[in-house]
Amino acid sequence: MKIAWIALAALSVGTAYAQSEPYKVFDTKPVITEGPFLSALSDTAVSVVWMTDAPSHAKVILRDGDQVREIEPQVDGLVPVGQRHVVTVTGLTPGRRYSYETVSTRVVKLKPYWPDKGLSTSSAAASFTTFNPQQERVSFSVVTDTHEDTARIGRLMKMVDWGSTDALLHLGDAFHWLDSEEQLWAKWLRPTVAGMAPGKPLLFARGNHELRGAYARQLAGYVPTPEGSYYYARTMGPVHLLVLDTAEDKPDDTNVYAQLNRTVPYRADELAWLRAHVGRSTHFAMAPFRVVAMHQGDWGWLPDNGAAWTALANQAKVDLVIAGHDHEFSYHAPDREHGYHRLILGQDQLARVEATQRELTVRVLSDKGVQVHQLRIPARH
């Protein structure tokens, strides 16, 4: 009854909108203003992120050969309507190539009943391949501390061999601090996504500067992970990658934070997760290489100065820690305190990590293409 009434009402308004739907559909399409890009791909999931110029709802169409899936998010039973879109796709098969496109449908006015809609815009189809615990080799490219320097980002992106790299890993401090959505795109994600090959994922380890500023609390919505956390593990062929969040570099009660930081319980949760993960992950146990990627190479500020983390890394037989934060390169071989190699990547450098079942290699290049360091680690078993 209501539908018929609204259809009649719609007819009486004129021709500003299509009349095949029981609600108003105006002749207006959203424009994709950022992305889409792939955030935190794993062997079974990925988060797709993009923006539109006007409020819309969103879905991803995923193709696996002849099979087509439509993934439409909901939050507390409602389809999100906004300009930033995150669609997390789960249940993927490891090592499988998928094609995807995003669909954004304009919502003109969110009325309680019969909201006014618009038309849809699709992104160009692109493909990606999920990580595969079984693959023989893996390669990923690492940058860090880009600190809002878009020319630096452009130089480093051009140095990545996109044909052979499986992922881009950013080790944090993309910003001085976070003020706004526009800054977030303009100073980091826009030039980064523009420099990346379509279908390659971005993995991100949060830096200390990303905990600062009025927009810091929104960052996770732009670099989401299927797990919903800044720390996570990835199974990538011979490498078991642990991406950690080293949070701030000073105690929570330092005056500059004005009692707004609570990293102590946060890091305790992270350590508990890490301990459980290394204890139960079969891939972690079997992988020829265990790599920790994080912002601060000394685990960040912690009440015990990181002693529990170092002990766990030693016990878990971590092979390599790769980090940033210092803005200059350094390398420390395993010693009596640390059972693992520690490589700190400089600000204007690109590290290319490659691993086979037998050997892991890290090649560090300056932004002029000059080799700064080469590290070779043989598999332990």
Ligand SMILES: [Fe+2]
């Ligand atoms: Fe830093």
